Amino acid sequence: MVENILILGNGFDLAMGRKTSYGDFLRFLNSISVQSSNSEEFFDTNIIDGLIQEKKIEKDDYFSKISKNLFLNYIYENKKKLGKKWSSIELVISDIAEAIAFFKKNGIKNAYIENESNYTALIYIKKYLDVFVPGYLQLLAIIGSQEVMDKCNEKCIQALNDLTDYLEFYLTYLDKLDFDSDSDSEQRIVKQDSSLDAIEGLQNAKVLTFNYTDTANRLFGISEENTHFIHGRIDFARDKKSINTMVFGIEDKEDKTENINPDLISYQKFYQRIIKETGSDYRKFFEKPKDSGKSVDDMNIIVFGHSVDPLDKEIFEKCFELAEERGGKYKFIFNYYDEKAKREIVKNLTIILEKERMISLTAEQKVAFVKCDDVQRMKRELL
Template sequence: MADTILILGNGFDIAMGRKTKYEEFIEFTNDLSSRKKYIVNFRKFIKPYKKIKLSNYKDNLYLKFINENKDNLGENWSNLEIMISNLADAIMYFKENSNDLFNHNVNESDKDYLRRLKNKLRRTNNAIAKIFVVEKFYEFNSTKNWNLLQRDDALEKLNTEFINQLDLLIELLEIYLSYIDFLDFKVNKIKPSPTALDAVNGLSRSYVLNFNYTNTLGRLFHSFKERTHFIHGQINLGRPIGQINTMVFGIEDKEVNVNSDLIPYQKYYQRVVKETGNKFEEFFIKRNYTVKNTSVVGRAVPTRVPVSKNIVIFGHSVDSLDKEIFQKSFALAEEGGYPYRFIFTYFDEPAKRSIIKNLAIILGKEKLIELTGKQNVVFVKSDDKDGMKEVLLP
């Protein structure tokens, strides 16, 4: 029987009926000061965690940016990673064009100059994020006395403020997901929902590359933790004081050279600092064998042959944010010396088109055509159990 490597994204948790979408998290953060029943229950859940002070998470800059500009941000308004990227890019723009922020030789800005600057920025790319950063800069310039600093120092303070706010956003996301874990597994005791994965024999014995912070597969299908790599870390609200939060939540590394201003936002840097490692590579390198009878001069001779690997991607958009991991996975499978097949599941046709587009960016168009032609890459609807059975390597 073939080995199975599962690559899981948030779509897996959603398919299991879990409220792990970014918009659900954002709704939760907006309701934190309300008396809604689920918030009242949340406050009871969080009370034993004495180290957590919810006041620390009030007016988070990233959430404020989304809430203030939701109507103008388009369909990606709730994609926190895109919003983080836009704001980081806006900060870098002003670090490279610092004169735009200042009225000639004066560190303070009058309302008329600010209005003209905003009008100028509206005609540029990423205008909404740039205008938000400008507004926050001048707010902090006044409230935190940054106007007394050298310009470069004030801009460094701005960057540090957004980095600190990102850390707080990650902490708040961990709190939310921990509460969802409590509701789903302790209160509601949810059961697995049917998906195409039901066709995979021995699902609990699979090797798992998990992009999620939650262990939904382990909770519902009793997969083995030692066979699971939480590549972006895992929620652990009860960890001892001083132990690092391992959750990786940031943006793509777009540059060849290291940008010291940007690296705290970037996933690769966070993976290094939080030591999430590359354990998943072992899943592709590890080669198991079986014995098959081969006909040699009319006689059946037992022969040791490598076991096939089915690499099933479920609930992941294959976004370029994670391109390095997918590129490494494809390279290791190709070098592995065993028959392999990447099986990408998709929710609907637009999702399938998006996955194909992202694969073309990650692998190159010609390589993708080659792999689909050889059936090393195939696509199955996420609820099609029979379709999954047909494409699984034996």
């Protein structure tokens, strides 16, 4: 017998025809903002109004904060400087969080920032500090730079929470648009052809998803019981007392717990996973049979739509560790969109696992790479 585990990133939703990229999200926010004069061209107002009524929130108040969000303002103000990375929200969050930590450590007035790699974010914080912390110049003499930056940090954390709420709103809107029978959209989402078609009994696979959406459940008939939403999931209709469980943040760059920067912790994914209680249920997917007399099945671990970015390195490290501990044959099959994406995956895997281990794993046929539309290659690689 062979078991299959799917590890899904946002590239999976995109491959299925869904508009779930950060670029799509940012364009949606720009069009829905009260500042936009022709916004109705970009979204279904009936769905928007239905969600607003369901949540019982004041529409104008809810959307008016979009134009004031400091992360969004940073992106739009520096779009040309950011270039192709303009929609990389997680990088933006990281840059701003680190800029705040820099000023807290080095002071505000006399900090030399010209040669810093994070110069754009540092300039942005310094330029708008009086907006984030009104009267900060007077406060400096009373409470000092560190306390002022603590206040700025709280504003940034709230802005991140607001941005996460808007992302949940957008993905909920997209679910209504893509799947609900009441929607008037002509772009109803159906399963698209991909290398995953080579997997027999795909509906019985187990899914570890980094996405907030249940696209695999809807299109492949995979049960929620066999799905772990490692970064939480959308639940816009939840009770007001319940929290948004979506993990939306940055990488913890410190290997040792004692080196974690407390000023950055609220932005980091591991911390959010703890606070939002997303758990580690995916580990159960790798467990040995409880019946000691039963042999261990071979296992395919198929990664689709994820660049294996070091942002999520701890999860991938653990999956390799669990697969090795389980016993039996296992194989990680990384699907890629094109040769550039393949090189990026190889680079990121090498960062996570190191060169020698990567060389050994590929030589032992425990790691393989398949183009995401190559069904025949996938059939040959599957155990």
